[in-house]
Amino acid sequence: xxxxxxxxxxxxxxxxxxxxxxxxxxxxxxxxxxxxxxxxxxxxxxxxxxxxxxxxxxxxxxxxxxxxxxxxxxxxxxxxxxxxxxxxxxxxxxxxxxxxxxxxxxxxxxxxxxxxxxxxxxxxxxxxxxxxxxxxxxxxxxxxxxxxxxxxxxxxxxxxxxxxxxxxxxxxxxxxxxxxxxxxxxxxxxxxxxxxxxxxxxxxxxxxxxxxxxxxxxxxxxxxxxxxxxxxxxxxxxxxxxxxxxxxxxxxxxxxxxxxxxxxxxxxxxxxxxxxxxxxxxxxxxxxxxxxxxxxxxxxxxxxxxxxxxxxxxxxxxxxxxxxxxxxxxxxxxxxxxxxxxxxxxxxxxxxxxxxxxxxxxxxxxxxxxxxxxxxxxxxxxxxxxxxxxxxxxxxxxxxxxxxxxxxxxxxxxxxxxxxxxxxxxxxxxxxxxx
Ligand SMILES: Cc1cc2nc3c(=O)[nH]c(=O)nc-3n(C[C@H](O)[C@H](O)[C@H](O)COP(=O)(O)OP(=O)(O)OC[C@H]3O[C@@H](n4cnc5c(N)ncnc54)[C@H](O)[C@@H]3O)c2cc1C
Numbered sequence: 275x276x277x278x279x280x281x282x283x284x285x286x287x288x289x290x291x292x293x294x295x296x297x298x299x300x301x302x303x304x305x306x307x308x309x310x311x312x313x314x315x316x317x318x319x320x321x322x323x324x325x326x327x328x329x330x331x332x333x334x335x336x337x338x339x340x341x342x343x344x345x346x347x348x349x350x351x352x353x354x355x356x357x358x359x360x361x362x363x364x365x366x367x368x369x370x371x372x373x374x375x376x377x378x379x380x381x382x383x384x385x386x387x388x389x390x391x392x393x394x395x396x397x398x399x400x401x402x403x404x405x406x407x408x409x410x411x412x413x414x415x416x417x418x419x420x421x422x423x424x425x426x427x428x429x430x431x432x433x434x435x436x437x438x439x440x441x442x443x444x445x446x447x448x449x450x451x452x453x454x455x456x457x458x459x460x461x462x463x464x465x466x467x468x469x470x471x472x473x474x475x476x477x478x479x480x481x482x483x484x485x486x487x488x489x490x491x492x493x494x495x496x497x498x499x500x501x502x503x504x505x506x507x508x509x510x511x512x513x514x515x516x517x518x519x520x521x522x523x524x525x526x527x528x529x530x531x532x533x534x535x536x537x538x539x540x541x542x543x544x545x546x547x548x549x550x551x552x553x554x555x556x557x558x559x560x561x562x563x564x565x566x567x568x569x570x571x572x573x574x575x576x577x578x579x580x581x582x583x584x585x586x587x588x589x590x591x592x593x594x595x596x597x598x599x600x601x602x603x604x605x606x607x608x609x610x611x612x613x614x615x616x617x618x619x620x621x622x623x624x625x626x627x628x629x630x631x632x633x634x635x636x637x638x639x640x641x642x643x644x645x646x647x648x649x650x651x652x653x654x655x656x657x658x659x660x661x662x663x664x665x666x667x668x669x670x671x672x673x674x675x676x677x678x679x680x681x682x683x684x685x686x687x688x689x690x691x692x693x694x695x696x697x698x699x700x701x702x703x704x705x706x707x708x709x
Pocket of ligand 1: 283284285286287288289308309310311317318319320321349350351352376377378379397399425514517547548549550564565566567568569570
């Protein structure tokens with residue numbers, strides 16, 4: 275039987291970063307990473323591959339690089355036995371001293387009449403899977419996307435921008451697009467941009483079934499039916515935790531692996547990281563899914579740092595993300611609607627306004643009734659949107675108030691930052707102090 279000091283199951287962003295961190299911090303440890311699939315694509319950029327901006331062959335997920343950190347085995351782990359420190363694949367038994375589970379997510383499936391017809395797709399991150407969807411998109415005249423979350427919007431945007439003349443529908447069961455993370459004003463703006471690109475967004479419409487002979491021809495909703503050549507289904511993710519459950523490792527009522535602040539599971543010597551674990555919102559301590567590569571990447575590092583004992587605490591996550599629609603980036607941090615009060619400032623992402631490529635940069639901040647920052651929303655055409663999401667995430671974590679934000683120091687440089695005389699975070703904070 276083979277033995278390794280550290281075994282990692284799952285080579286997505288969580289497992290990959292765990293392996294890299296183990297190698298960096300504990301170079302003497304014998305390390306094995308097992309992943310059941312190879313020839314994968316980088317998931318985040320798949321919408322751009324579909325739209326043609328990134329070539330398929332240049333979007334390869336670098337699983338192979340794990341060989342630089344340790345041993346890589348392409349195989350399926352079929353069981354975990356924490357009591358004996360053993361994992362099983364169909365042909366092997368492997369013993370470990372420490373195990374990190376990073377088995378990720380699976381797409382949620384629609385279980386309605388006709389759901390097995392050809393032409394209905396879920397996200398598949400293998401190169402072959404992405405190629406198949408790309409070819410289908412190129413052929414289809416009528417495309418229906420089910421679900422209006424970030425991934426679906428990314429697909430709708432890229433398809434409508436890059437393939438003119440296709441009939442594109444987005445069907446969403448709730449009253450919100452983008453998983454309801456944006457304020458109503460921003461939601462309306464995103465919807466309007468999609469509409470201008472020819473995408474028909476139908477909200478409050480539940481898919482009740484599909485019709486067709488062998489291949490899907492119609493999507494049936496309560497309100498009627500939509501003729502279609504292709505269905506892309508993005509109705510969310512579920513944690514891939516059967517292995518943990520069967521191994522007696524505790525999961526919560528939604529199936530996410532329960533971990534403590536050091537990402538240790540209920541089983542001795544077993545840590546877990548990424549989309550398969552339960553996360554805490556650092557704003558209010560609520561349990562939230564962390565279905566993002568960014569969260570998984572961080573988790574992988576935390577689990578590896580804590581491999582030999584508690585060293586760094588998971589402080590929870592501020593929900594945040596960025597999407598692109600109609601050539602603009604929309605970012606959010608924390609909570610942006612409901613009872614929270616928002617103020618808005620429009621600055622620019624360079625200065626002076628005459629600087630080549632200078633564009634408007636819109637920032638909104640949201641405060642709770644204690645005056646603490648709980649959310650932010652950002653719109654612009656440059657990477658400044660990313661920078662703002664990052665800064666505001668930290669300010670939310672630190673429970674900053676408007677007066678402290680108004681006194682923040684930010685750098686200034688004409689080609690890359692807002693003008694010192696209209697620094698957006700500080701200006702919104704001043705507005706909040708006045709309101
Ligand atoms: C189209 C798309 C766009 C996205 N865009 C973004 C974005 O812009 N930003 C962002 O932050 N996130 C984005 N995401 C989400 C992000 O890709 C996921 O959150 C991330 O991949 C999760 O990482 P993970 O390591 O936790 O799990 P995964 O990436 O799911 O990796 C887990 C791996 O474990 C393997 N595995 C599972 N079980 C076993 C087993 N029993 N034996 C062996 N191997 C096993 C799986 O095959 C998989 O390769 C996007 C996702 C998609 C699909």
